[in-house]
Amino acid sequence: MSTEVIDVQGAAKSYRTPAGEFPALRGVDLSVAPGEFVAVTGRSGSGKSTLLNLLAGIDRPTSGRIRVAGTEVHTLPESRLSSWRGRNVGMVFQFFQLLPTLTVAENVMLPMDFCATRPPRERRPRAMELLDLVGIADHADKMPSALSGGQQQRAAIARALANDPPVLLADEPTGNLDSATTDVILSMFTARAAAGTAIVMVTHERDLSGWAHRQVHLADGRVVAEAAR
Numbered sequence: 001m002s003t004e005v006i007d008v009q010g011a012a013k014s015y016r017t018p019a020g021e022f023p024a025l026r027g028v029d030l031s032v033a034p035g036e037f038v039a040v041t042g043r044s045g046s047g048k049s050t051l052l053n054l055l056a057g058i059d060r061p062t063s064g065r066i067r068v069a070g071t072e073v074h075t076l077p078e079s080r081l082s083s084w085r086g087r088n089v090g091m092v093f094q095f096f097q098l099l100p101t102l103t104v105a106e107n108v109m110l111p112m113d114f115c116a117t118r119p120p121r122e123r124r125p126r127a128m129e130l131l132d133l134v135g136i137a138d139h140a141d142k143m144p145s146a147l148s149g150g151q152q153q154r155a156a157i158a159r160a161l162a163n164d165p166p167v168l169l170a171d172e173p174t175g176n177l178d179s180a181t182t183d184v185i186l187s188m189f190t191a192r193a194a195a196g197t198a199i200v201m202v203t204h205e206r207d208l209s210g211w212a213h214r215q216v217h218l219a220d221g222r223v224v225a226e227a228a229r
């Protein structure tokens with residue numbers, strides 16, 4: 001039995017375009033252990049987001065195997081994907097993607113509401129605990145638009161952790177933040193990894209990859225270099 005929480009073998013993904021099939025990923029292998037923080041780097045168009053989307057089951061590979069948290073994600077029927085993702089994968093994006101019509105606390109409660117991972121009376125206290133963890137409990141009842149970018153990203157991290165997922169996927173999570181806030185967010189990821197969460201962070205900023213335990217560099221849909229810290 002593998003101890004890896006992410007195990008990708010030969011993942012390939014081609015997109016159909018008017019000009020024919022375009023191979024965005026051409027046979028990627030990736031293993032990530034619990035508690036490991038991996039940075040996926042590469043130039044624009046190298047396939048980073050495509051890989052993350054396969055890990056999250058947002059997209060399906062053309063060929064290859066994607067095993068995440070003990071599930072062969074590529075074989076899950078569409079009807080089970082959202083609830084599987086809600087329990088097993090937290091996601092953090094460059095533009096936060098908080099729902100603008102819900103308060104910050106309600107945003108953090110969403111994954112618990114969606115997956116019914118806790119009884120309703122426990123959801124708000126859990127959201128408050130997470131908002132406290134990321135340092136914005138004071139803003140719980142504000143609308144996301146009243147928060148700074150860094151505060152919105154903290155809220156998005158709290159939301160991503162709501163169901164205690166074993167895997168956290170982040171796509172350019174600091175792409176819209178200043179360098180001091182970037183350090184705060186990345187130290188939160190580091191602490192989360194130390195607590196056992198596997199983290200895969202896509203970034204085109206190579207100097208940020210120093211925060212990770214391991215760097216996987218993609219070029220033209222292939223892993224061309226790997227480096228451990």
Ligand SMILES: Nc1ncnc2c1ncn2[C@@H]1O[C@H](COP(=O)(O)OP(=O)(O)OP(=O)(O)O)[C@@H](O)[C@H]1O
Nearest residue numbers: 015017022024043044045046047048049050051204
């Ligand atoms: N739905 C799609 N249809 C056709 N081609 C696509 C589609 N999605 C991505 N691609 C192409 O696949 C390649 C990889 O895209 P991907 O978004 O994974 O790259 P990336 O490394 O994340 O880039 P960036 O850093 O700019 O976000 C690119 O050439 C892109 O144009």
